[in-house]
Amino acid sequence: MRIVGFAEGVQGDHAGLVAVPMILSCTAARGHNIVLVLAGRPIPGGQDFVVHDCDRALARKEGLGTFGIVTCKARTRWAWSPSMLWRFSRLVRESDFVTLHSLYSFPVLAGYLLARFHRKPYALWPHGVLAPIQRRIGAAKKYVYNKLFADRILRNAAVLFYSAQGEREETDSLGLCTPSVIVPDGFNPTQFAKLPERGRFRRRFLNGYAGPLVLFLARLHAKKGVDVLIRAMQPVIAERPDARLAIVGPPDPVSFNKQVQRWIEESGIESQTVVPGAAGPEMRLEAFSDADVYVLPSYAENFGFSVFEAMACGLPVIVSDTLNYAAEIVQTGAGLAVPRTPEQFSAAILSLLDRSDIRSEMGSRGRLLASKYSLEETATKVETALQSVLQRRPFPPELAPMRATGTRV
Numbered sequence: 001m002r003i004v005g006f007a008e009g010v011q012g013d014h015a016g017l018v019a020v021p022m023i024l025s026c027t028a029a030r031g032h033n034i035v036l037v038l039a040g041r042p043i044p045g046g047q048d049f050v051v052h053d054c055d056r057a058l059a060r061k062e063g064l065g066t067f068g069i070v071t072c073k074a075r076t077r078w079a080w081s082p083s084m085l086w087r088f089s090r091l092v093r094e095s096d097f098v099t100l101h102s103l104y105s106f107p108v109l110a111g112y113l114l115a116r117f118h119r120k121p122y123a124l125w126p127h128g129v130l131a132p133i134q135r136r137i138g139a140a141k142k143y144v145y146n147k148l149f150a151d152r153i154l155r156n157a158a159v160l161f162y163s164a165q166g167e168r169e170e171t172d173s174l175g176l177c178t179p180s181v182i183v184p185d186g187f188n189p190t191q192f193a194k195l196p197e198r199g200r201f202r203r204r205f206l207n208g209y210a211g212p213l214v215l216f217l218a219r220l221h222a223k224k225g226v227d228v229l230i231r232a233m234q235p236v237i238a239e240r241p242d243a244r245l246a247i248v249g250p251p252d253p254v255s256f257n258k259q260v261q262r263w264i265e266e267s268g269i270e271s272q273t274v275v276p277g278a279a280g281p282e283m284r285l286e287a288f289s290d291a292d293v294y295v296l297p298s299y300a301e302n303f304g305f306s307v308f309e310a311m312a313c314g315l316p317v318i319v320s321d322t323l324n325y326a327a328e329i330v331q332t333g334a335g336l337a338v339p340r341t342p343e344q345f346s347a348a349i350l351s352l353l354d355r356s357d358i359r360s361e362m363g364s365r366g367r368l369l370a371s372k373y374s375l376e377e378t379a380t381k382v383e384t385a386l387q388s389v390l391q392r393r394p395f396p397p398e399l400a401p402m403r404a405t406g407t408r409v
Helices: 021-026 054-059 089-093 107-117 139-156 163-171 200-205 226-241 257-267 280-289 303-311 326-331 342-353 356-370 375-390
Strands: 001-010 033-039 065-072 096-102 122-125 159-164 181-182 211-217 244-248 273-277 293-296 317-318 336-339
Touching: 001 107, 021 033, 021 065, 021 226, 033 054, 033 107, 033 226, 054 065, 054 159, 089 107, 096 107, 096 280, 096 375, 107 139, 107 293, 122 139, 122 226, 122 273, 122 375, 139 317, 159 163, 159 211, 159 326, 159 375, 163 181, 181 293, 200 273, 211 226, 211 280, 226 244, 226 257, 226 342, 257 273, 273 303, 280 303, 293 342, 326 336, 326 356, 336 342
Parallel strands: 001 033, 001 096, 033 065, 096 122, 122 159, 159 181, 211 244, 211 293, 244 273, 293 317, 317 336
Antiparallel strands: none
């Protein structure tokens, strides 16, 4: 298949859709020719795929196929880049399939218009933007945009890709009748198979402190529940004064870092907390290696990369019971899932800090669970879904196909 993807890149303090280059490159490696068009700077993790133009993208070898990223200059958070409409028209015309990533961005609109003009089927990955908490952000603007474009983009898609059953269920109130499948975003577990020597992160940020370390590693964003964790650590530290908290990740937006610092000061745990900022690949591994428990009190996650990374590193995890895959984490014994309250999280953290044997058992089970969600498995499912559309055959049961009305496809 020849596939063209459209997505927003890095715009200001917006990091873009980190999963997209990995999903499409692994799909290409199965023998397909894929070009990802980005409006904005390259997405972190995708820089090595960037080429100058479409011809070079189609010639760049990736496994059994080809894959390349072509970037366009863009303005505003909407990633306004009108040159896409004429620059990539021929590419879409000669393609078999178009993939659109997210919804409220100009690249998605451009890809939709080109797909409709050239009568090409297209798939849409919402990437969590249809979750209730996301729909409330800029609701008035989104209402207008929905009436003008978004409703039609959703309605005319050949298939919607959700990363979890929970993400699909969050759209029930929208009354979508577009066929949908569930394909987890996936990640590369082998990157976490060998961890650095324990102690490096502690030496850099905790003066080599050897006591219990609770780790938060994700974007510092309002939905991630950093405030819940900080308040939860207050009674934890009161009972276990030797406990420490590391809050690792880039603030989103940048100004959010000041809010995090205020929460820490108000809770009185400044001397027991470090906030190192964004972490590159090496620092991520060092943080996972040195932590005793990973905690994410997020409101919602359509996949939750850092959770799976922590499990791949053998860390027990504590997550909100509202997250997708929370039930599976509990069922497999890889961690705990609790309501999003400081009291519940503090109790869960203390229960694990006091039991090294349970942490070790959860860590082993977490590695097994994480290994099931490889990018190779994701690519196989993406390929199967797109081929099902092109060949006009039903989606196979392993993709959990369903229409929003509750009927199987």
